[in-house]
Amino acid sequence: MQIPVVRNVLEANEKLAEQVRARLDPGRILALNLISSPGAGKTTLLERTLADLSGEFRMAVIEGDLQTDNDARRVAATGAQAVQINTEGGCHLNSSMILQALDNLDLDGLDILFIENVGNLVCPVEFDCGEDAKIALLSVAEGDDKPEKYPLLFNLARAMLLNKIDLLPHVDFDVRRARDFATRLNHDLAVFEVSCRNGQGLDGWYEWLRAMRQARRQGRLSRQER
Amino acid sequence: MPPMHEMAIAQSILDIVRDEMTARHCTRLDGIGLECGALSGVEPESLRFCLSALLDGGPWADARLELRIVPLRLRCFGCGTVFGGESGQDALWQPCPQCGEQFGHTVEQGKELRISHLDAS
Numbered sequence: 001m002q003i004p005v006v007r008n009v010l011e012a013n014e015k016l017a018e019q020v021r022a023r024l025d026p027g028r029i030l031a032l033n034l035i036s037s038p039g040a041g042k043t044t045l046l047e048r049t050l051a052d053l054s055g056e057f058r059m060a061v062i063e064g065d066l067q068t069d070n071d072a073r074r075v076a077a078t079g080a081q082a083v084q085i086n087t088e089g090g091c092h093l094n095s096s097m098i099l100q101a102l103d104n105l106d107l108d109g110l111d112i113l114f115i116e117n118v119g120n121l122v123c124p125v126e127f128d129c130g131e132d133a134k135i136a137l138l139s140v141a142e143g144d145d146k147p148e149k150y151p152l153l154f155n156l157a158r159a160m161l162l163n164k165i166d167l168l169p170h171v172d173f174d175v176r177r178a179r180d181f182a183t184r185l186n187h188d189l190a191v192f193e194v195s196c197r198n199g200q201g202l203d204g205w206y207e208w209l210r211a212m213r214q215a216r217r218q219g220r221l222s223r224q225e226r
Numbered sequence: 227m228p229p230m231h232e233m234a235i236a237q238s239i240l241d242i243v244r245d246e247m248t249a250r251h252c253t254r255l256d257g258i259g260l261e262c263g264a265l266s267g268v269e270p271e272s273l274r275f276c277l278s279a280l281l282d283g284g285p286w287a288d289a290r291l292e293l294r295i296v297p298l299r300l301r302c303f304g305c306g307t308v309f310g311g312e313s314g315q316d317a318l319w320q321p322c323p324q325c326g327e328q329f330g331h332t333v334e335q336g337k338e339l340r341i342s343h344l345d346a347s
Binding site: 001002003004005006007008009010011012013090092094123125126127148151152155184185186187226 | 230231234235238239241242246250252259260265266267303317318319328329330337338339340341342343344345346347
């Protein structure tokens with residue numbers, strides 16, 4: 001007998017994502033979900049950001065990795081709160097993991113929560129973590145056709161950072177190609193060319209963070225699309 | 227969990243199936259109807275493999291996965307024409323048949339990932 005059901009397969013995760021939002025809403029905490037390939041520089045970006053903006057914002061990080069707490073230790077060395085999630089082989093974070101991590105964070109007075117997803121350009125895009133924005137990070141040591149190959153992330157992200165631009169003289173990465181493609185996929189995408197190694201270009205990213213934080217605080221931030 | 231999100235998705239499918247089977251007092255499961263958008267990010271063969279691995283050895287080991295791919299439908303950024311649906315045209319960026327605009331389209335259909343029906347008694 002055929003029984004009509006019609007249920008969204010990811011409904012359980014989406015309900016939990018609403019619980020994450022309910023936890024972050026009272027303090028109007030800005031939650032950003034950082035997504036990139038492994039090695040694009042997510043942790044280095046966070047180290048820089050946490051150090052440079054520590055006088056301005058209270059920030060915390062949820063670190064997702066398959067194994068080890070290396071990244072959480074790097075982040076904690078800046079003085080920010082950090083919680084490590086080990087997915088033990090899982091290719092993405094989900095909202096159930098975020099809820100558990102929130103239990104181990106002091107949310108009082110927190111301005112920005114960074115979620116550093118598992119290095120992967122596909123799976124993390126599918127799983128809502130209750131964030132206000134997805135951030136795509138791409139390094140010039142990768143292919144400049146990444147936005148063409150993984151359009152969903154670049155379509156949904158609110159910002160894209162092109163990292164490691166200090167390496168441009170040594171690689172064939174065509175900044176214009178990556179940039180043009182991504183912004184044509186997503187007309188609202190903010191793009192920053194940065195080097196987390198030498199700090200180049202980070203001021204623009206920090207300005208964007210300030211504006212996002214302000215919009216979140218004033219309740220002006222539209223919902224992250226799925 | 228293997229490093230593929232299809233396993234997490236297969237587990238979510240199974241959770242919903244269990245829930246529905248209990249609610250409807252069914253015990254025998256012959257098929258699971260799944261609608262999978264062309265842009266849903268799911269690799270159908272990988273999902274099939276993960277689901278059969280989870281069902282294997284249990285009471286529903288013989289249940290079929292009836293997977294229907296929901297084609298992509300886009301609304302043109304330039305002129306608003308809704309187009310797409312041809313198989314093999316799964317890109318978010320493709321020229322609008324009306325005005326030629328390639329980018330910035332809105333997805334009208336193709337991100338779904340949902341259970342449509344169960345074949346159960």
